Amino acid sequence: MDYVNIIVPFIGGLGMFIYGMQIMAQGLENAAGNRMKSMLEALTRNKFFGVLLGALITAVIQSSSATTVMVVGFVNAGIMSLNQAMGVIMGANIGTTVTGWLVSSVEWAKFLSPGNLAPIAIMLGVVVMLTGTRRSTKDISSIIIGFGLLFVGITTMSASVAPLQDSEGFRNIFITLGHNPFLGIIAGAVVTAVIQSSSASVGILQSLSAAGLVPFNAAVYIIMGQNIGTCVTAIMSSIGAKKTAKTAAVMHLLFNIIGTVLFSIVAIVLFKVVFPTAGTGMITQTEISTVHTIFNIGTTVLLFPVSDLIIKLAKKLEREDDRDQDESRVLLDERMLETPGIALQSVVSEIARMGKIVVRTADRAEQVMFSKDDRQIRKIREEEETVDNLCSGITGYAIQLSSLSLNEKEHQHIASLLQTLSDMERISDYCENISEFAETMTERKAEFSEKGTAELKEMMQVCFDSYRYAVEAFAGNDKEKAMKVIEKESQADELEIQLRSAHMKRLANNQCSTDAGIVYLDALVCLERISDHSRNIAEEILMS
Known part of the structure; x- marks a missing residue:
């Protein structure tokens, strides 16, 4: 035969x-x-x-x-x-x-x-x-x-x-x-x-x-x-x-x-x-x-x-503990690209996951500015590296997705997601900057005044709350929470002007050391920009 x-x-x-x-x-x-x-x-x-x-x-x-x-x-x-x-x-x-x-x-x-x-x-x-x-x-x-x-x-x-x-x-x-x-x-x-x-x-x-x-x-x-x-x-x-x-x-x-x-x-x-x-x-x-x-x-x-x-x-x-998983691994399957509409939803979920990691980093930054805990500072750096890896991987996947046969609305959605991804990554960078300010304070043995500490905590509360609302709004496509972000950002802008003015008066009256004063002003800039990026995320949601 x-x-x-x-x-x-x-x-x-x-x-x-x-x-x-x-x-x-x-x-x-x-x-x-x-x-x-x-x-x-x-x-x-x-x-x-x-x-x-x-x-x-x-x-x-x-x-x-x-x-x-x-x-x-x-x-x-x-x-x-x-x-x-x-x-x-x-x-x-x-x-x-x-x-x-x-x-x-x-x-x-x-x-x-x-x-x-x-x-x-x-x-x-x-x-x-x-x-x-x-x-x-x-x-x-x-x-x-x-x-x-x-x-x-x-x-x-x-x-x-x-x-x-x-x-x-x-x-x-x-x-x-x-x-x-x-x-x-x-x-x-x-x-x-x-x-x-x-x-x-x-x-x-x-x-x-x-x-x-x-x-x-x-x-x-x-x-x-x-x-x-x-x-x-x-x-x-x-x-x-x-x-x-x-x-x-x-x-x-x-x-x-x-x-x-x-x-x-x-x-x-x-x-x-x-x-x-x-x-x-x-x-x-x-x-x-x-x-x-x-x-x-x-x-x-x-x-x-x-x-x-x-x-x-x-x-x-399946007994493996999720804590053993590498958070920086991008959980997006290229086989999903065969169904672009569903792959797009997967990108949304992965960005939301990254956003929650940055929330955790923000929580650490809010504490470490005053505790100056070396262990927490190291954690912030590790999480910043994780966020950078995720941002790079998600961006690459989204670009692959955008090269497929999509309609105009889907292309616009991908562009919006990439903007949100960038905003979240920048907020992570600013959180790392805040941890570096804490190290600078330790190295120079500087301390904020009692009034300066209370003001900075108030600013942190407003700005980090704006980001937490932004992540919740993004994850749930919640326009009501997106509006809360806008409110918090406006509050942060007004507060930044007031606190900067009050701080300059303290410096002029020698009520605050120069080293602590410089860190204070730099921290205000970082925090105000965190609220700005949070507002960007909220505006993308409101325009969708």
């Missing part, structure tokens, strides 16, 4: 199938990206709604792996809770069955015969692409072309393996997988883990079944293994992420393993005890889609009531 003429066309067909699936999904994503973002923003604690949402998004992007990677990213960025993530993960397994039904439609809908439909779809898509000028038209052409290529790929794979019907050795491999559930599950898991797509893995199985090579029992075990293999992508994306993100990936793995164990027991009893001959017949593409759908919906129905226990178990298995 000429295996070269079997393997080469099969690999080419698989590549065409995956490419077609991806460009079709990309077109759907571009068309529905903003809607998906809106749905995610509306996501509640209701897990049932999360199941529906996960199924819908996965049906659109044609990959449960991509959906769960997205979920891990959301949990990591704080957009989604573990409770919400559990619902979306369960729904993703249901949504991934759509591709199998598309492929098997050549059996139950004869008018969708690839030989007739695929070339027409590709040609129609190319015509639309060449004649259309609008972005939405280009997206439609991608969907049509991808649909056609998907069918051409599956047809090529099916045709290439047809000669294997006469190969006893190849048929025996699948018979062995059918008799040994463990081997069948492992085979499905390994293939899916390698190509990182359960939809493509199911497509391969369907192309082999079209050639009459796959026994029913082998297909069942392989399908269950495919659901475990699809977890690999999410596990990989959680490496280096926060504890909650890793827990989300473990939840996905546990959900699929538990489902596989339960249905494997049922399948073993069915094929080995109840109907020993039922599993020996060859399975069709439509039957593969049916088994895949029953397995995924059945697993969700069975485990939905105990999903909270799966979350608890995942938390126990």
Whole structure:
């Protein structure tokens, strides 16, 4: 048998199938990206709604792996809770069955015969692409072309393996997988883990079944293994992420393993005890889609009531402490860029995280000016380095995002976010300056007067409060708190003028040392600029 003429066309067909699936999904994503973002923003604690949402998004992007990677990213960025993530993960397994039904439609809908439909779809898509000028038209052409290529790929794979019907050795491999559930599950898991797509893995199985090579029992075990293999992508994306993100990936793995164990027991009893001959017949593409759908919906129905226990178990298995995490690591996944609307929301969450780190630095600066605690001064410097690293990483990611196909409003939003990012980074710099003033006071053995100390504390309270309100306003897109920032900034401007004037009088009357006086004036400048940058953040929110 000429295996070269079997393997080469099969690999080419698989590549065409995956490419077609991806460009079709990309077109759907571009068309529905903003809607998906809106749905995610509306996501509640209701897990049932999360199941529906996960199924819908996965049906659109044609990959449960991509959906769960997205979920891990959301949990990591704080957009989604573990409770919400559990619902979306369960729904993703249901949504991934759509591709199998598309492929098997050549059996139950004869008018969708690839030989007739695929070339027409590709040609129609190319015509639309060449004649259309609008972005939405280009997206439609991608969907049509991808649909056609998907069918051409599956047809090529099916045709290439047809000669294997006469190969006893190849048929025996699948018979062995059918008799040994463990081997069948492992085979499905390994293939899916390698190509990182359960939809493509199911497509391969369907192309082999079209050639009459796959026994029913082998297909069942392989399908269950495919659901475990699809977890690999999410596990990989959680490496280096926060504890909650890793827990989300473990939840996905546990959900699929538990489902596989339960249905494997049922399948073993069915094929080995109840109907020993039922599993020996060859399975069709439509039957593969049916088994895949029953397995995924059945697993969700069975485990939905105990999903909270799966979350608890995942938390126990993932014991890493978040305190061991590197705060300076940018928690943005480049794979999120495939869905720009959602990637944009991730940037917002990461900037909010950086903003909260600067709040902590501001709290330290407010205390260290008077305590002059060396340990706290070192902490401020460490946090300033963390903020610099985050600022650099987030900026790079946002620039990558802005180079994608976005609308004018999204481009403006990115520009606004970059301005806010810069303002937060500058506030961190000023906090470090304040810690340096404390060191200067220690070195020169200078002290503020009692009146000067009280005035500086009052100024700090106003300016740092303005920044705290700014971060809260940004994180919650709260215009009411943004207005409080404006009020505090105006108060800081007036106070700075009053305190500078009062301090100059003290200096003239020798009521304050020169060294302490210089530091006092420099501190006023820093604090007033902190309130200015806080106002910038608030104005960006009010203009959005």
